[in-house]
Amino acid sequence: MTNIHKRFPGVYALKGAKLRLKAGEVHALVGENGSGKSTLLNVLGGILSRDEGEIRMNGEAVEIQGVLDAQRAGISIIHQELVLVPYLSIAENIYINREPMKNGMVDYGTLYENAQKFIDELGLDLDAREKVVRLTIAQQQMVEIVKAVSFNAKIVAMDEPTSSLSDKEIDALFANIRSLKARGIGVIYISHRLSELTAIADTVTVLRDGEMVATKAVSETNNDEIVRLMVGREVTNYYTRTYNPPGETMLKVEGLSSNKVKDVSFEVHRGEILGFAGLVGAGRTETMKAILGLDERTKGRVTLLGKPLDAREPMAAYRRGIAYIPENRREEGIIPLQTIRFNMTLKVLGDFIKGIRVDRSREREITDRYIRELSVKTPSQLARLQNLSGGNQQKVIIASWLAARPELIIMDEPTRGIDVGAKAEIYALMNDLARQGIAIIMISSELPEIINMSDRVVVMREGTVSRVLERPQLSQEEIMKYAVNI
Missing domain, CATH: 3.40.50.300 (P-loop containing nucleotide triphosphate hydrolases)
Structure with a gap:
């Protein structure tokens, strides 16, 4: 060529x-x-x-x-x-x-x-x-x-x-x-x-x-x-992580079961990044979908800031301040034929639509802020999302949830298909969010990412929790030991 x-x-x-x-x-x-x-x-x-x-x-x-x-x-x-x-x-x-x-x-x-x-x-x-x-x-x-x-x-x-x-x-x-x-x-x-x-x-x-x-x-x-x-430059501080003492318990999961996972228990605190590790099919994504009500719970209790989280209605999690960034972004996270502006502001329509009045200036302001903060490469706010690269599409998904000001963000494979420069930017963003007191659950199949970005790691195997590892215990060997039941 x-x-x-x-x-x-x-x-x-x-x-x-x-x-x-x-x-x-x-x-x-x-x-x-x-x-x-x-x-x-x-x-x-x-x-x-x-x-x-x-x-x-x-x-x-x-x-x-x-x-x-x-x-x-x-x-x-x-x-x-x-x-x-x-x-x-x-x-x-x-x-x-x-x-x-x-x-x-x-x-x-x-x-x-x-x-x-x-x-x-x-x-x-x-x-x-x-x-x-x-x-x-x-x-x-x-x-x-x-x-x-x-x-x-x-x-x-x-x-x-x-x-x-x-x-x-x-x-x-x-x-x-x-x-x-x-x-x-x-x-x-x-x-x-x-x-x-x-x-x-x-x-x-x-x-x-x-x-x-x-x-x-x-x-x-x-x-x-x-x-x-x-x-075209040196990439330094690839993994940006500042570890701070975690705050109050944000989400508590006790004995959660569905038709895909069984008896899952864990908790995540304000300002903490809780990693989820395990082999493909271990039940990590399925656990999150059961928490959010996307999959039916058969047993267990989920509380957010001490109050029960409705198991039947996914919108309840959104209204309570939970953001979900899915692994399969094209199927579950974006509307590719729509513009970047449309996708970024879809979750905060109330910020600029009052009755029949649309505040276009406010809509543009929201979009411009997150294009700038997340370094989204785009010719304009009105470019169709499908014309952006995969990494920039991922940034738009993250921006759409940040605009909604969540208190807990669930990120499923947040850097899948993203280049090293964009990864470093997303790691820095995650660190900033945790420093602001936002709780983050990160599912990742990349063990260096899990080890360097997590405060603690939940290791899953065959639909259940195999072990919860504290930061001093984190290593690839230790995680794999519990992921494959050695």
């Missing part, structure tokens, strides 16, 4: 970007959110048309005007935001629009058999007949990977493929990537987890502001250099 340009209204996403991928190479593509990584993949995959530039495969120019053109050229893209059809089976999603036919009808026997072969090759514990809606996010991500591999592609591009996977699933993914390399397939690999690069990548290209900054062999660089190239 050479001299690739792409412009959106108010956004110059790619400015002469270039990328060279060899057969049998894993080429990592890194950069801050908004640097153009996903846009470059979308141009390659035919989802977006380029304004200028050229794409050549095996030395010959190719025209990619749509997704089918890309697929015919042997290009498969695995996107960060999942694009599966929830009420179809895994097999139907893998073979959608290319189902095996027999006598003019879909041959479901062959469909399920072929899909199961790909699943088994990846070492996954999945049934090809299972409906996607019943899968976890991690399992859905693996279905996307199986789907891409099934195309017998010459190029497989992966946008944050490990963001929701457990260590075991990551190991299986890496094994599959190595088998793709052995067959001469080129892999483009986007990840914000720089530690993964030495494990899987041969080459790394750094993008910044839509332009290629550098391409280097992974063996000839290091994470510090890559970060400097990404952000």
